[in-house]
Amino acid sequence: MAKLIIDAMGGDNGSRAVVEAIISYLNKKPDTLFTVVGKKEELEDLKDKVTIIDARDVVPMEAGALEVMRMKESSMYKAIALYKEGGYDGVASCGSTGAFLSLATIILKNIPGIKRSALVAPFPTKIKNKYVIVLDAGASNENSPEEMVQFAIMGRYYYQAVYDKAEPSVYLLSNGVEEHKGSPNGQQAYKLLKEKKLPWFKGNIEARYVCNGDADVVVTDGYTGNIFVKSSEGMAKLVGGMTKSIFKKNLFSRLGYLFVRNGVKEMAEMMDYRSTGGALFLGINGNVMKIHGNADSYCFESGIKCLDKLVQGRVTDKIKEALKNE
Amino acid sequence: MAKLIIDAMGGDNGSRAVVEAIISYLNKKPDTLFTVVGKKEELEDLKDKVTIIDARDVVPMEAGALEVMRMKESSMYKAIALYKEGGYDGVASCGSTGAFLSLATIILKNIPGIKRSALVAPFPTKIKNKYVIVLDAGASNENSPEEMVQFAIMGRYYYQAVYDKAEPSVYLLSNGVEEHKGSPNGQQAYKLLKEKKLPWFKGNIEARYVCNGDADVVVTDGYTGNIFVKSSEGMAKLVGGMTKSIFKKNLFSRLGYLFVRNGVKEMAEMMDYRSTGGALFLGINGNVMKIHGNADSYCFESGIKCLDKLVQGRVTDKIKEALKNE
Numbered sequence: 001m002a003k004l005i006i007d008a009m010g011g012d013n014g015s016r017a018v019v020e021a022i023i024s025y026l027n028k029k030p031d032t033l034f035t036v037v038g039k040k041e042e043l044e045d046l047k048d049k050v051t052i053i054d055a056r057d058v059v060p061m062e063a064g065a066l067e068v069m070r071m072k073e074s075s076m077y078k079a080i081a082l083y084k085e086g087g088y089d090g091v092a093s094c095g096s097t098g099a100f101l102s103l104a105t106i107i108l109k110n111i112p113g114i115k116r117s118a119l120v121a122p123f124p125t126k127i128k129n130k131y132v133i134v135l136d137a138g139a140s141n142e143n144s145p146e147e148m149v150q151f152a153i154m155g156r157y158y159y160q161a162v163y164d165k166a167e168p169s170v171y172l173l174s175n176g177v178e179e180h181k182g183s184p185n186g187q188q189a190y191k192l193l194k195e196k197k198l199p200w201f202k203g204n205i206e207a208r209y210v211c212n213g214d215a216d217v218v219v220t221d222g223y224t225g226n227i228f229v230k231s232s233e234g235m236a237k238l239v240g241g242m243t244k245s246i247f248k249k250n251l252f253s254r255l256g257y258l259f260v261r262n263g264v265k266e267m268a269e270m271m272d273y274r275s276t277g278g279a280l281f282l283g284i285n286g287n288v289m290k291i292h293g294n295a296d297s298y299c300f301e302s303g304i305k306c307l308d309k310l311v312q313g314r315v316t317d318k319i320k321e322a323l324k325n326e
Numbered sequence: 327m328a329k330l331i332i333d334a335m336g337g338d339n340g341s342r343a344v345v346e347a348i349i350s351y352l353n354k355k356p357d358t359l360f361t362v363v364g365k366k367e368e369l370e371d372l373k374d375k376v377t378i379i380d381a382r383d384v385v386p387m388e389a390g391a392l393e394v395m396r397m398k399e400s401s402m403y404k405a406i407a408l409y410k411e412g413g414y415d416g417v418a419s420c421g422s423t424g425a426f427l428s429l430a431t432i433i434l435k436n437i438p439g440i441k442r443s444a445l446v447a448p449f450p451t452k453i454k455n456k457y458v459i460v461l462d463a464g465a466s467n468e469n470s471p472e473e474m475v476q477f478a479i480m481g482r483y484y485y486q487a488v489y490d491k492a493e494p495s496v497y498l499l500s501n502g503v504e505e506h507k508g509s510p511n512g513q514q515a516y517k518l519l520k521e522k523k524l525p526w527f528k529g530n531i532e533a534r535y536v537c538n539g540d541a542d543v544v545v546t547d548g549y550t551g552n553i554f555v556k557s558s559e560g561m562a563k564l565v566g567g568m569t570k571s572i573f574k575k576n577l578f579s580r581l582g583y584l585f586v587r588n589g590v591k592e593m594a595e596m597m598d599y600r601s602t603g604g605a606l607f608l609g610i611n612g613n614v615m616k617i618h619g620n621a622d623s624y625c626f627e628s629g630i631k632c633l634d635k636l637v638q639g640r641v642t643d644k645i646k647e648a649l650k651n652e
Contacts, residue, residue, distance in 0.1 A: 126564060138501060142510065175464060175552040183549050184468065207556035211564045223509050226501040227550055228557045230533035235561040238452060238537045239593075243569055246589030253589060259582025263572030267565075 001031045002089045002311045004304065007079040008038030009058040010095025012294040015042040018094070021300035022046060032308065035088070037079040053078060059095050061293070065102035076100060080107050083286060089311040090287030092303055094278070094295045101139055104281055104288045111316065113323045116140055116147045117283030118222070119290065120158055121229045122276045127213035133159055134173070134210065135282060137229045140222030145188035148172070148219055152193060154282045154319050155217040156200060161313025162306065167200060168216035173224060174204035185221060240268075277303025280310055283319075287311055327357045328415045328637045330630065333405040334364030335384040336421025338620040341368040344420070347626035348372060358634065361414070363405045379404060385421050387619070391428035402426060406433050409612060415637040416613030418629055420604070420621045427465055430607055430614045437642065439649045442466055442473045443609030444548070445616065446484055447555045448602045453539035459485055460499070460536065461608060463555045466548030471514035474498070474545050478519060480608045480645050481543040482526060487639025488632065493526060494542035499550060500530035511547060566594075603629025606636055609645075613637055 008018040015038050022034055026049055034050035036043055043052050055075035059068050071077055076095050080103045083091040093100050101117070110117055118136035125132050135155050136143060143151075152170050159168040172190055174182040179190055181204055193201045202215070207228060210218050220228065243264075247257040257264070277299055278291035287310055291303035310316075334344040341364050348360055352375055360376035362369055369378050381401035385394050397403055402421050406429045409417040419426050427443070436443055444462035451458050461481050462469060469477075478496050485494040498516055500508035505516055507530055519527045528541070533554060536544050546554065569590075573583040583590070603625055604617035613636055617629035636642075 124564070126567060141501070173553065175467070175549055175556075207553045208560040208563075210557065211560050223501055224550060224553055227499065227533045227553050230501075231536065231554045231557045232561040234534040234537050235558040236565055237534075238450070239562055239565040239569075241452060242593045243565075246586050246593060249586070249589050252585045256582040256585025259578045259585075260572050260575070263575050263579060267568045267572060 001033065002308050003033040003035070003087065004307060004311075005035045005037065005079050005083050005088050005091040006304070007075045007091070007093035007095060008036050008043060009055070009075040010061075010093065010293075011291075011300075013296055015039065017295060017297045017300055019043060019045050020297035021295075021304060022050060024297065025301050025304050026050075029308070035082065037075045037082070039075075053082065059099045061096045063096055063099045065099070065106070068096075068099040068103055069106060076103060080104060080288075083288075084108055090289060090307045092278070092289040092291055092307050094291040094293055094300060094303070097290055097293070100288070100290055101281060104284045104286070108284050108286045108288065110283050111285045111320055111323065114150055114154070114283040114319075116143060116150075117281045118151050118154065119225075120155065120279040120282055121225070122279075123211055123232065125211045125213040130213055131163060131276075132210055132213075132215050132218060134218045134220065134225055134228060136220065136222040136225045137279065138222050138226035139281065142223060143185065143221035145185050145192055148185065148189035148221060149192045149196075150283070151219045152198075152201065152217070153322060155219060157315050157318045157322065158280065158282055158310075159216050161315040161318070162309055163216070165216060169202045169214065170198075170200050170217040170219065171202050171205035171215045173207060173210070173218050173220035173228065176206065177204045179204070183221070183224065189219070277301070277306050280307070280315070282315075285316070287316055327359065328634050329359040329361070329413065330633060330637075331361045331363065331405050331409050331414050331417040332630070333401045333417070333419035333421060334362050334369060335381070335401040336387075336419065336619075337617075337626075339622055341365065343621060343623040343626055345369060345371050346623035347621075347630060348376065350623065351627050351630050352376075355634070361408065363401045363408070365401075379408065385425045387422045389422055389425045391425070391432070394422075394425040394429055395432060402429060406430060406614075409614075410434055416615060416633045418604070418615040418617055418633050420617040420619055420626060420629070423616055423619070426614070426616055427607055430610045430612070434610050434612045434614065436609050437611045437646055437649065440476055440480070440609040440645075442469060442476075443607045444477050444480065445551075446481065446605040446608055447551070448605075449537055449558065451537045451539040456539055457489060457602075458536055458539075458541050458544060459488075460544045460546065460551055460554060462546065462548040462551045463605065464548050464552035465607065468549060469511065469547035471511050471518055474511065474515035474547060475518045475522075476609070477545045478515075478524075478527065478543070479648060481545060483641050483644045483648065484606065484608055484636075485542050487641040487644070488635055489542070491542060495528045495540065496524075496526050496543040496545065497528050497531035497541045499533060499536070499544050499546035499554065502532065503530045505530070509547070509550065515545070603627070603632050606633070606641070608641075611642070613642055
């Protein structure tokens with residue numbers, strides 16, 4: 001049974017999507033204890049099911065770190081401050097990524113020893129129901145080699161917990177498989193990982209092969225990670241759109257669709273970023289889940305499910321323990 | 327009428343693909359004058375159609391700059407040395423990218439004033455038959471802000487010549503649209519481009535929107551460009567593979583395919599990287615075309631066509647003229 005704090009505000013689809021997600025999740029896992037922070041008049045439908053904490057302010061999308069630290073009456077600030085007080089297992093928000101990350105870093109701090117936290121992005125692969133995670137997917141703009149080494153260690157625990165695989169393989173994203181390839185910092189990270197003689201570090205992987213199914217965890221700096229994630233999303237959308245327009249072309253193509261409907265739906269599900277909900281800020285001293293800003297209720301619920309899984313898998317605790325042995 | 331030098335060796339599919347490509351191109355444009363360099367016994371079928379220059383050595387894929395400069399009997403070295411002598415309009419090879427770039431840079435040199443050359447990668451967009459080009463797609467591993475500014479200017483001329491558009495729009499690849507976003511060098515490049523008050527520089531573009539159809543030219547450093555190109559390729563392949571398997575699933579889905587066959591073929595053509603053949607080393611003092619290493623005859627022929635177009639469009643000359651006015 002998990003005790004989760006949810007910031008209900010700041011998403012593109014308003015608090016309604018969040019309310020529906022929580023109701024739906026409670027239908028499936030009725031023993032989950034939710035504390036929901038937001039404008040109480042918008043949370044009426046939850047009043048018999050969860051603890052509601054009223055907050056009158058909403059953090060705007062473009063809020064900077066300083067601004068958000070001053071917004072002590074905002075739902076986001078209150079949610080994180082409450083989590084800091086203790087007694088809860090995790091906190092989630094679909095508000096501004098930058099503001100949420102700033103608040104979490106300032107109030108909760110990083111896990112002792114962790115230099116920077118990272119955003120984790122999951123991708124489908126050629127192999128059915130197998131995912132690969134990429135981190136940092138854009139929490140930072142630059143990362144040192146030492147930070148990337150920590151991403152490798154943290155990513156491995158994340159994968160074990162969320163995808164139930166005992167020995168995930170970890171790669172560095174690069175522009176070639178050879179050791180001397182990669183950005184200057186990437187090359188340095190390769191050296192550090194090699195020196196540690198970690199059996200699960202498998203070397204460099206080219207961007208082209210990330211979704212091939214061989215890699216479980218792919219590590220990169222935040223700027224490159226953002227480019228990887230966004231270009232993959234863009235291309236998936238382009239090809240998906242082209243496929244759609246093929247079926248919509250004329251009466252015959254619409255007829256053709258009927259024959260492959262199930263397959264198309266299955267593929268759409270596999271490609272649907274909503275099914276993973278969002279990503280943990282891996283490295284923060286706590287379980288802090290960023291849910292997609294444009295989350296609908298299905299997406300938000302997926303995010304809650306993922307957070308619950310990370311809580312059950314004790315990912316943050318495991319990372320802490322691992323760092324003690326480093 | 328163009329006079330083109332072709333290195334027939336070093337491709338994954340051997341000289342046969344090159345021979346077939348040249349024969350096919352001559353059928354369409356019989357006034358093209360080819361000089362083909364390679365093992366003469368493999369070029370027998372061309373002997374009445376082109377000038378053949380025998381070369382006994384083939385540059386291996388992994389050859390470094392020093393090694394390739396010593397291989398004076400290789401087809402690649404001979405092709406570039408011949409082009410340097412003058413009287414020709416362009417040279418193409420599907421051999422090792424690194425070796426070809428080294429040879430071209432050392433023997434032909436960059437256009438006076440150009441600090442680094444760039445590889446250009448074309449991508450399809452949401453808009454039918456409209457392409458966007460990304461540079462540098464991986465010729466360098468790092469690029470200075472000044473180099474990226476030159477990529478912007480060169481990319482614009484390339485787009486004008488190849489895609490017949492008078493006023494192409496130029497963007498910088500970034501992790502956000504705001505001016506302060508981007509890698510440290512990217513931010514600096516933004517400043518320099520803004521200072522120049524170029525009406526065609528439109529600011530930052532996120533990786534997700536590159537193929538949306540708004541941008542014509544997208545500029546980035548070589549490392550990030552490689553990640554962008556390869557992750558897009560990987561995702562296109564993943565989604566394409568999934569789509570294929572949907573149609574192959576059972577008898578019904580195979581039947582369904584018959585109804586959308588034309589649409590699928592059209593999309594496959596648009597997505598087919600072979601249809602662009604390869605990319606110019608933009609910035610080299612000459613027209614030097616790198617054709618895909620795994621080119622089949624169709625792909626190689628597309629590369630010849632592109633080189634011919636760049637020759638007719640006088641891209642290199644235009645860049646030289648533009649730099650005089652900088």
